[in-house]
Amino acid sequence: MNFKDLGISNDIENILNKSGIKTPTPIQQDSIIHILNNEDVIAEAQTGTGKTLAFLLPIFENISLSSNGIQALIISPTRELAIQITEEANKLSLAKDIGILSMYGGKDIGSQMKKLKGNIRLIIATPGRLLDHLKRKTVNLSTLRTIVLDEADQILLMxxxxxxxIIMKETPKKKQTLCFSATMDSSVKKLAYRYMQDPVVISVKKEEVTLTNIKQEVVETIDREKREALCKALDQDNPFMAIIFCRTKRRADELELVMHRRGYNCKVIHSDIQQSKRERIMKSFRNADIQYLIATDVASRGLDISGASHIYNYDIPEAVETYIHRIGRTGRAGNVGYTCLFVDPKDSKMLSNIENEIKFKIPRRELK
Structure with missing residues (x-):
């Protein structure tokens, strides 16, 4: 099956092909046709399954260039995810210039207000900044046809x-509502069904996303020897691009300082880093100008970094779901990824929980 079979136009398909995207992923195959038919959709799919294009492609097809006013709205829980969705949308706008505006905190609100005076038909926003505009009456959602709640579980969690x-009350009663979420628990379903009419329910199995093409290993160590163990692993592996996850901002900052002194090409990203700087760091990492991105879990959700060849869990996460989201940064688009988890004896219970959830005893790695 190709994108044309799903109802995607030649111009947009050509843009996808130039980016090396030739075959729709399962979530795209299952959802695009329903979205094109203006049906409500609730979809369970993790980052890395191609979910962003699953809603962007039909939105682009459905937007009418002969009508002005905001026709589609995508709500994202984080600035990072809003930026990434905007980047994907901007690529597609080379085929169909629909007028796109992204809204998130840390970006000048004045320039956003100026852009809103033009022909903006798609808005990608975080909830707080969108509410800002609604209160100022600088955004009018009366012409809205489609709304997307992306990472709905994170929207609730945050x-x-x-x-x-409040946002929903500002939108027309008759509209298409799409809800995408990595997990589909009762709170997400309750949120979705509250705003939907007979939604089509789509689910992509976890195993397809998280474990295929990912080689996992564990290094057993103690906390005070972790830095040495990590550096040893990095020297042996010399990864093309790697993300190193830490439990706290402080530990991430300390690790960056040590690695920087030792000559590693690294940068740290977490919620205390100024937004403009975070954007520069992410751009540099995507361009492979930075080899090691040291991150807290603010970066494990929504960061679509297809080039990350290796993931190092410097600290074990506090939840199994977080481990799965972290390692989901690698092993994408048919490439084989590698993940290494450093565990202290006190982490044995969480390691056991992870292994039970993924139904796999992770092989131990001996660092020579």
């Missing part, structure tokens, strides 16, 4: 339920 309620 406490944006009230904001979503």
């Amino acid at each position: 406490g944006f339920k009230n904001e979503i309620d």
Whole structure:
């Protein structure tokens, strides 16, 4: 099956082909046709399954250039994810210039207000910044046809339920609602069904996303020897591009300082880093100008970094789901990825939980 079979136009398909995207992923195959038919969709799919294009492609097809006003709105829980969706949308706009505006905190609100005076038909926004515009009456959603709640589980986890309620009241009653989420628990379903009419429910199995093409290993160590163990592994592997996950901002900062002194090409990213700087770091990492990205879990969700060949879990995560999201940064688009988890004896219970969840005893790695 190709994108044309799903109802995607030649011009947009050509843009995809130039980016090396020739075959739709399962989530794209299952959802694009329903979205093109203006049906409501609730989809369970993790980052890395191609979910962004699963809703962007049909949105581009459905937007009418002969009508002005905002026709589609994508709500993202984080600035990082909003930036990434915008980047994908901008690529597609080479085929169809629909007028795109991204809205998130840390970006000058004045320039956003200026752009809104032009022909903007698609807005990609975080809840807080969108509410800002709604209060200022600089955004009018009366012409809206489609709304997307992306990473709905994170929207709820980050406490944006009230904001979503307020935003929804500003939209027309008759519209298409799409809800994409990595997990489909009762709170996500409750949120989705509250705003939907007979939604089509789509699910991509976890195993397809998280474990295929990913080689996992564990290094057993103790906390005070972790830095040496990590550096030893990095020297042996010399990865093309790697993300190193730390539990806290402080540990991430300390690790960056040590690695920088030792001559590693690295940068740190977490919520205390200024937004403009975070964007520069992410751009440099995507361009492979930075070899090692040291991150807290703010970066494990929504960062679509297809070039990360290796993931190092310097600290074991506090939840199994987080481990799965972290390692989902690698092994994409048919490439084989590698992940290494450093564990202290006190981490044995969480390691056991991870292995039970993924139904796999992770091989131990001996560092020579």
